[in-house]
Amino acid sequence: MDTHHHHPENDEQYLGLSVNSGVDRPPSVNPYLSRRPRRKPVPTPGELVEGILKGDITSLSRAVTLVESLAPDHYAIAQEVIEKCLPHSGNSRRIGITGVPGAGKSTSIDVFGLEVLRRTGGKLAVLAIDPSSERTKGSILGDKTRMEKLSTHPGAFIRPSPSAGSLGGVARKTRETIVLCEAAGYNNIFVETVGVGQSETAVHSMVDFFLLIQLAGTGDELQGIKRGIMEMADGIIINKADGDNIGPAQLAQAQFRSALHLFPPTASGWQPEVLTYSGYYELGITEVWDMIDRYFAFVKANGYFERKRQEQSRWWMYETIDEQLRKHFYENPDVEALLARNEDDVLANRRSSFAAASEVLNFYFKKR
Numbered sequence: 001m002d003t004h005h006h007h008p009e010n011d012e013q014y015l016g017l018s019v020n021s022g023v024d025r026p027p028s029v030n031p032y033l034s035r036r037p038r039r040k041p042v043p044t045p046g047e048l049v050e051g052i053l054k055g056d057i058t059s060l061s062r063a064v065t066l067v068e069s070l071a072p073d074h075y076a077i078a079q080e081v082i083e084k085c086l087p088h089s090g091n092s093r094r095i096g097i098t099g100v101p102g103a104g105k106s107t108s109i110d111v112f113g114l115e116v117l118r119r120t121g122g123k124l125a126v127l128a129i130d131p132s133s134e135r136t137k138g139s140i141l142g143d144k145t146r147m148e149k150l151s152t153h154p155g156a157f158i159r160p161s162p163s164a165g166s167l168g169g170v171a172r173k174t175r176e177t178i179v180l181c182e183a184a185g186y187n188n189i190f191v192e193t194v195g196v197g198q199s200e201t202a203v204h205s206m207v208d209f210f211l212l213i214q215l216a217g218t219g220d221e222l223q224g225i226k227r228g229i230m231e232m233a234d235g236i237i238i239n240k241a242d243g244d245n246i247g248p249a250q251l252a253q254a255q256f257r258s259a260l261h262l263f264p265p266t267a268s269g270w271q272p273e274v275l276t277y278s279g280y281y282e283l284g285i286t287e288v289w290d291m292i293d294r295y296f297a298f299v300k301a302n303g304y305f306e307r308k309r310q311e312q313s314r315w316w317m318y319e320t321i322d323e324q325l326r327k328h329f330y331e332n333p334d335v336e337a338l339l340a341r342n343e344d345d346v347l348a349n350r351r352s353s354f355a356a357a358s359e360v361l362n363f364y365f366k367k368r
């Protein structure tokens with residue numbers, strides 16, 4: 001049976017869907033809206049600096065966005081702002097905080113932040129360095145939602161990591177952001193990073209105190225990869241020392257203490273301390289900050305504080321030169337082509353590595 005026949009819309013006489021001429025369809029876009037500029041104009045460096053020095057968060061955020069931008073004209077503005085802020089920077093405690101995913105960084109930073117604000121009565125900026133392209137275990141470092149208490153505190157400025165890029169690039173942006181935050185009156189700076197890779201070295205190059213969050217009983221406390229990180233630590237704090245975990249945390253504390261004795265003395269003369277605490281239950285927080293206060297008193301008295309900052313500034317100068325030179329060399333199209341050819345020759349054993357390198361370098365330097 002042909003069922004179609006029974007549908008009225010298949011009847012030739014059916015007019016239900018015929019189109020009548022109607023009114024004009026109104027534009028889907030509000031015509032008045034397009035007359036307005038779509039983006040706020042980029043403020044001048046002078047305006048930004050003025051706002052930053054007044055502690056205006058909007059100016060600070062916009063300047064940080066310019067620092068993070070990949071656009072060359074933004075970069076130029078950002079550099080001008082940084083130069084003008086530099087004389088107003090430096091008056092802060094810069095603290096690096098690292099730990100593997102799940103160690104409790106965000107939970108801890110939330111309570112440490114409140115503690116530091118309570119103690120200093122000042123302001124706190126929480127920044128992050130996370131050069132990994134995929135966010136570590138789904139957590140975005142410096143994500144506001146992970147720091148519930150701090151994120152609603154008027155004295156806290158929280159900024160997630162600049163988006164993925166080379167570690168050097170991401171770290172440089174964070175360092176420049178520190179300058180801007182300090183100029184805006186943030187006298188406490190936290191730099192968060194994941195304790196699994198190379199980023200600790202970068203963080204170490206921009207903070208005064210390096211805090212390593214560890215867990216008990218993961219079996220990898222003293223493993224090789226963390227040795228380098230352990231050697232950088234001015235304080236090792238073992239988190240989640242609560243409930244049944246207090247015993248294991250104390251055991252880990254003893255192990256870390258004896259492991260630290262095997263390390264050469266630190267350049268600061270400070271003996272790194274090992275403490276247990278619970279970020280979640282807020283136990284032992286005062287002791288952690290007493291330790292940090294002790295450290296700052298110690299290195300300010302023996303001159304190491306200033307010396308380290310100077311060394312860091314010098315390190316960053318050469319780091320920036322290295323980065324720019326490398327970029328200039330490798331991004332030259334002629335060099336790229338020549339490199340590709342020479343690499344083939346080297347892989348095919350037609351040329352020695354050194355002859356190949358010399359040819360490319362000679363070509364590059366003669367071009368100058």
Ligand code: GDP
Nearest residue numbers: 100101102103104105106107240278279280281
């Ligand atoms: P992050 O990845 O290092 O930032 O770690 P989180 O702060 O997100 O914490 C990871 C998990 O450990 C979360 O489920 C927290 O609730 C839990 N946690 C954090 N600190 C403590 C603590 O002091 N004690 C206990 N028992 N759990 C904690």
